[in-house]
Amino acid sequence: xxxxxxxxxxxxxxxxxxxxxxxxxxxxxxxxxxxxxxxxxxxxxxxxxxxxxxxxxxxxxxxxxxxxxxxxxxxxxxxxxxxxxxxxxxxxxxxxxxxxxxxxxxxxxxxxxxxxxxxxxxxxxxxxxxxxxxxxxxxxxxxxxxxxxxxxxxxxxxxxxxxxxxxxxxxxxxxxxxxxxxxxxxxxxxxxxxxxxxxxxxxxxxxxxxxxxxxx
Amino acid sequence: xxxxxxxxxxxxxxxxxxxxxxxxxxxxxxxxxxxxxxxxxxxxxxxxxxxxxxxxxxxxxxxxxxxxxxxxxxxxxxxxxxxxxxxxxxxxxxxxxxxxxxxxxxxxxxxxxxxxxxxxxxxxxxxxxxxxxxxxxxxxxxxxxxxxxxxxxxxxxxxxxxxxxxxxxxxxxxxxxxxxxxxxxxxxxxxxxxxxxxxxxxxxxxxxxxxxxxxxxxxxxxxxxxxxxxxxxxxxxxxxxxxxxxxxxxxxxxxxxxxxxxxxxxxxxxxxxxxxxxxxxxxxxxxxxxxxxxxxxxxxxxxxxxxxxxxxxxxxxxxxxxxxxxxxxxxxxxxxxxxxxxxxxxxxxxxxxxxxxxxxxxxxxxxxxxxxxxxxxxxxxxxxxxxxxxxxxxxxxxxxxxxxxxxxxxxxxxxxxxxxxxxxxxxxxxxxxxxxxxxxxxxxxxxxxxxxxxxxxxxxxxx
Numbered sequence: 001x002x003x004x005x006x007x008x009x010x011x012x013x014x015x016x017x018x019x020x021x022x023x024x025x026x027x028x029x030x031x032x033x034x035x036x037x038x039x040x041x042x043x044x045x046x047x048x049x050x051x052x053x054x055x056x057x058x059x060x061x062x063x064x065x066x067x068x069x070x071x072x073x074x075x076x077x078x079x080x081x082x083x084x085x086x087x088x089x090x091x092x093x094x095x096x097x098x099x100x101x102x103x104x105x106x107x108x109x110x111x112x113x114x115x116x117x118x119x120x121x122x123x124x125x126x127x128x129x130x131x132x133x134x135x136x137x138x139x140x141x142x143x144x145x146x147x148x149x150x151x152x153x154x155x156x157x158x159x160x161x162x163x164x165x166x167x168x169x170x171x172x173x174x175x176x177x178x179x180x181x182x183x184x185x186x187x188x189x190x191x192x193x194x195x196x197x198x199x200x201x202x203x204x205x206x207x208x209x210x211x212x213x214x215x216x
Numbered sequence: 217x218x219x220x221x222x223x224x225x226x227x228x229x230x231x232x233x234x235x236x237x238x239x240x241x242x243x244x245x246x247x248x249x250x251x252x253x254x255x256x257x258x259x260x261x262x263x264x265x266x267x268x269x270x271x272x273x274x275x276x277x278x279x280x281x282x283x284x285x286x287x288x289x290x291x292x293x294x295x296x297x298x299x300x301x302x303x304x305x306x307x308x309x310x311x312x313x314x315x316x317x318x319x320x321x322x323x324x325x326x327x328x329x330x331x332x333x334x335x336x337x338x339x340x341x342x343x344x345x346x347x348x349x350x351x352x353x354x355x356x357x358x359x360x361x362x363x364x365x366x367x368x369x370x371x372x373x374x375x376x377x378x379x380x381x382x383x384x385x386x387x388x389x390x391x392x393x394x395x396x397x398x399x400x401x402x403x404x405x406x407x408x409x410x411x412x413x414x415x416x417x418x419x420x421x422x423x424x425x426x427x428x429x430x431x432x433x434x435x436x437x438x439x440x441x442x443x444x445x446x447x448x449x450x451x452x453x454x455x456x457x458x459x460x461x462x463x464x465x466x467x468x469x470x471x472x473x474x475x476x477x478x479x480x481x482x483x484x485x486x487x488x489x490x491x492x493x494x495x496x497x498x499x500x501x502x503x504x505x506x507x508x509x510x511x512x513x514x515x516x517x518x519x520x521x522x523x524x525x526x527x528x529x530x531x532x533x534x535x536x537x538x539x540x541x542x543x544x545x546x547x548x549x550x551x552x553x554x555x556x557x558x559x560x561x562x563x564x565x566x567x568x569x570x571x572x573x574x575x576x577x578x579x580x581x582x583x584x585x586x587x588x589x590x591x592x593x594x595x596x597x598x599x600x601x602x603x604x605x606x607x608x609x610x611x612x613x614x615x616x617x618x619x620x621x622x623x624x625x626x627x628x629x630x631x632x633x634x635x636x637x638x639x640x641x642x643x644x645x646x647x648x649x650x651x652x653x654x655x656x657x658x659x660x661x662x663x664x665x666x667x668x669x670x671x672x673x674x675x676x677x678x679x
Contacts, residue, residue: 003295006504010276010450013511022274028458029263031256051478103493107440111406127476136490140439144432162465162476166458173289173422173457173484178439178494181480186432188394190348190366191374193237196394199347200401201432201479 030163033126040125040158041209047128048207051184052197055207057155064152064210065089068117071150071206072096075114078106082119082137084152084215090117101136110145116202117150118143120182122168123207126161127183130207134178143182149202151182154213221542230368234539237367238530244473245527245581254469263462265585268521271420271453275511278420278453279502285423289485291498298505299329302447305501306331306412307338313443315340315409319401321427321434322346323414324362324524325447325503327546331412342412343404345433347397354381360540361548363471363526368539401433411437411495415448416523417463418500421456424484425500428467428477435479444483444495450502451520457482463523466583470525506559516591519555521584528578528588534571544568550578554591562598563606569595630670637664 011017035043045055058064065088072095079085079098091098096117100106110116118138122131130151134140143149159165172179186201197203224230249257271278283293296302309315318335320326320342332342332353344353348366352359355377359365369377371388378384378396387393413434417426425446427434438444454463460482468474487494511517529535529549540548544565545556553568562569569592578588604613622629641663645656652661 002297002301003293006295006297006450006502006508007276007279009504009508010279010511013508013517014273014275016274016276018276020274020277022270022277025267025270025455028456028461029259030458030461101492106492107406129476134487134491134494136492139492140435141493144435144439162461166461169457171422171457172482173285173419173424177289177483177485177488177491177498179482180435181476182478183474183476184478186430187478188347188431190346190351190364191369191371191390191393192233193240193364193367194390196391199394199398199431199433200345200405200436 028166030167031161032164032167033160035125035160037155037158040160041155041211044123044125044128044158045209047126048184049128051128053128053184053205053207055209057209057211059211061088061210061213064208064213065093067208068150068152069093072115075148076112077115077117077150078109078113078142078146079117080119080138080142082152084119084154084213085117087213087215088152088210090152100139106139106141107145110139110141113146115148115150116142116144116146117152120151120153120157122165123153123158124161124165124181125158130182131165132180132182133172133176134180135176140178140180143180144201147198147202148204148206149182150206150208152208152210154215155209155211158209221538224539224542225537229370230539231537233368233370234536237361237364238536241364241472241526242530245470245530246473248469248473248475253475254465260462260466261583261585264466264523264583265521267454267459267462268523268584269518271455272451272511272517272520275450275453278455279450281420282418282423282453282500283502285421286485286500287423289423289488291423291485291500294499294501296501296503296505298503299331299334302326302329302331302501302503303334303338305499306335306410306445307340309443309445309499310335310340310410313409315443317404317408318342318410318412319404319408319437319441320344320349321411321413321429321437322349322365323412323447324359324546325414325449326412327359329503329505331447343401343408345401345404345437346429346431347394347433350397350401351377354378358541358546361526361529362524362551363529368541405436405440408441410443410445411439411441412445412447413437415446415452415500416467417460418448418453418502419457419460419482419484420453422482422484424457424482426460427481427483428464428479430472430474430478432479435481438481438483439494442495443497443499444486445499445501446483447501447503450504450507451522467523467525470523470527470581470583510555510558513558516554516558516594518586519551519558519591521586522551522555523584524551525583527581527583531577531581533573533575533577550588550592551586554586554588554595557595557598562595563602566599566603569593569599630668633664633668633670637666637668640664
């Protein structure tokens with residue numbers, strides 16, 4: 001069997017025996033800078049917009065809903081099952097489909113929608129990154145198939161950096177089968193190093209940050 | 217499409233393309249690691265080196281840990297010795313599930329084993345979805361660069377390839393070309409049965425595959441089809457999820473100067489009961505294909521620390537001149553020069569470790585601190601030893617024996633020196649031996665002084 005043969009070859013090459021524990025590893029190097037809530041928000045916005053994203057900071061859930069309605073213009077949208085979106089009144093907007101739990105329906109809806117609306121579990125201020133954990137509330141394809149992605153997040157979800165994320169989530173596999181970091185619109189520079197956005201994923205990305213909201 | 221070094225060097229457009237692309241990547245890298253923006257860059261490198269060392273030197277333990285954590289979440293590890301075993305596994309699975317169409321995201325490991333050709337040979341359609349890789353697949357070429365595979369193609373080349381293979385009228389606008397690829401590939405994503413990706417990292421304590429990209433094709437490949445197969449070399453392991461805080465900061469910066477790439481996916485198994493989408497089946501191929509041979513050498517096994525960022529290619533004066541297709545294998549540049557001889561045996565391309573100025577730029581930029589110049593020297597000595605034992609180095613060996621004998625006999629050395637001093641200036645260049653003639657075509661051969669140091673010393677007398 002290849003498994004046993006391969007492991008045997010690895011052990012022989014390294015001069016190790018089966019189940020020999022490795023030497024103890026030092027604690028991971030995690031530096032979490034101390035940044036105040038307000039600077040986290042402004043830093044996040046700065047980095048996010050540097051990458052051609054557009055961020056909107058609003059006071060409360062109601063304002064977030066209005067902001068999304070405004071951004072949709074005449075496009076159709078598919079929204080995730082995140083309770084935050086319902087709380088903002090986004091799921092009851094006429095152009096927005098949501099509540100899908102069937103895979104085939106979800107795929108079809110995502111493939112034809114003009115906009116995908118999600119929340120995000122966290123955001124990272126020092127890179128302008130959204131962190132999304134796949135779950136019954138957040139499907140993977142909503143932030144991936146439509147040409148535009150709008151994410152709605154509470155300001156309290158903005159962490160400092162990767163190090164803080166991995167301090168809060170030391171083993172993400174326990175929470176989800178898929179954790180995705182999103183930093184700006186999909187892009188390529190494969191032809192003559194010329195930047196083109198929206199090659200496979202969304203070419204436009206918008207974030208709405210709500211200052212005062214408690215997610216139910 | 218084989219090019220020779222001479223053709224590459226004589227092609228001004230290609231030279232400009234290589235020089236500009238690598239230069240830009242290098243400049244962006246430098247900006248992104250500057251001490252004002254990343255003060256702990258050197259600490260991160262040291263940390264990354266230690267973590268890879270730990271993983272590689274205890275690889276069997278981390279492989280088993282990875283396998284059991286993957287199983288915990290419903291994924292399956294598939295150990296494969298070589299290319300045939302990977303192809304057999306994929307073909308077997310495709311047959312059982314009635315799969316026909318496979319979408320692929322960029323993976324050097326699958327390039328290494330010619331997976332696409334093997335699958336197509338058995339009637340499966342395997343489509344590359346990274347834009348650069350897609351262009352190369354249509355053109356039947358191998359990647360030119362680890363990170364920027366189609367670096368050598370201009371928009372006009374792409375227009376020609378698209379009109380020949382996709383029937384698109386002469387489209388030379390890069391944005392439009394990209395959108396054509398998006399449309400064609402979007403259909404493939406939505407109808408594919410299997411998605412095959414590589415893995416930038418395998419995380420032992422999580423049983424997770426990490427994919428790093430900018431386009432979103434790896435996300436689509438790993439989440440749209442029913443089955444996801446990640447093909448990874450066994451050396452891609454890192455101990456803990458938390459170590460990604462180190463590696464992700466280094467990979468994007470070293471590769472393209474991005475603090476973090478657009479998408480990073482941390483995937484640990486098929487979709488769970490409460491999730492709506494994602495693959496139903498999740499396999500991770502753990503490939504040897506010669507890696508265990510590299511492991512056996514305590515010094516050279518550090519070659520396996522490589523995280524495929526391509527920084528050593530961009531900074532290498534040799535790569536920047538000869539490009540990616542003049543290296544014997546898909547791994548080009550300094551990292552290619554050290555891993556190719558170890559995978560294939562030093563005598564397959566004995567010139568390779570010598571094709572370096574040993575300037576050390578590669579070691580300076582390597583995010584995991586692989587001592588590339590040192591390994592090149594060791595490989596040179598391996599080549600020389602192998603040549604000697606094969607009796608292939610006749611002339612060179614004889615020359616060095618004669619030289620050693622002369623050096624041990626001061627009188628003869630003095631006599632020959634005096635003769636050379638008299639004769640050398642009188643010999644016309646046209647009479648030089650062939651090897652020397654090409655050397656002096658661009659240079660002047662230094663002439664021996666009329667009087668040697670020994671002669672001057674003797675005249676000066678003893679104090």
